[in-house]
Amino acid sequence: MDCQNPGKSRRRRGGRGTRDEGRDVRLSKSLSYALRHGACKMGFRMSSDGFIFVDELLSHQHFSSFSLEDVERVVATNDKQRFKLQNHPESGRVQIRANQGHSVQVEDLELRPVVSDDPDCPQEAVHGSYMMHWASIRSQGLSRMTRTHIHLAPGLPGEGRVISGMRGNCDLAVYIDVPKALSDGIKFYWSENGVLLTPGGADGLLSPRYFSRAQRLKPSQCELELQ
Structure with a gap:
């Protein structure tokens, strides 16, 4: 010293x-x-x-x-x-x-399929994004883009078991009706670190028809119109 x-x-x-x-x-x-x-x-x-x-x-x-x-x-x-x-x-x-986030195809990531009668099946899952993309998301849905899955979390960061699934600086939260999507054949999986993953439909999109609600998170929370 x-x-x-x-x-x-x-x-x-x-x-x-x-x-x-x-x-x-x-x-x-x-x-x-x-x-x-x-x-x-x-x-x-x-x-x-x-x-x-x-x-x-x-x-x-x-x-x-x-x-x-x-x-x-x-x-x-x-x-x-x-x-x-x-x-x-x-x-x-x-x-x-x-554990997730790949754009390259990985055959066996040890993902656990979500089924509707599973106690771990969430009624809602949330995708974090940004208000600048809301108009496109509201009209077209969520896209997996270049990745193999769309990332969702069982809640907002800091809520209970939520570790990952969305960035902390997101100012938009889009909530997904998971049972409704499952009933239409959309597949969901749990990754090892608790992220909920879905490939979406055949077009790589998760349709707005599966949105249950949406919120602007910052600077203060408020509900957004889905239509």
Whole structure:
């Protein structure tokens, strides 16, 4: 410690902590891209259930400044539980995957189908978006766009078991009548981290007919007209 200027020492420690946090954010974003979208482009071999071996990941130039301990820390501290680490059942090598959010097709993400008579089937699920898109969403529905699923949450962030499923800065919440959609053959799945996923209909859209309500969240909550 610099006894003549203790504030100087504190600033140094604080700066280092900020740099460490920034480094973890960079790693988290890089993992998200590689595991959800860019594995093939980056030359990684992804298993049918979406896993990549961590040692192969770290040997890539994009991840060469990180260690296994860095990856383990980012996975453990990610507030939305975006990733899963496990040992390969045969080789024991550590592997990682994203729990959801893929634009690449993954055959077996261990998603749990939602059925209407399941106690875990929510009566409503919410999709977070932004008011700038409301006119399009209200007329056309929700689109999975380039991803394989539309992401929904069983409630707003901070409500009970809700961990992930929508961004914290969303200012629009669109509520879905899940039993109604299920009765029309729309499929829903639970991911490992509690995100409700649906591919929508054959056109990749979740029709406005399944909207039960919509709210503007910011600057203050208010109900929106569906028609």
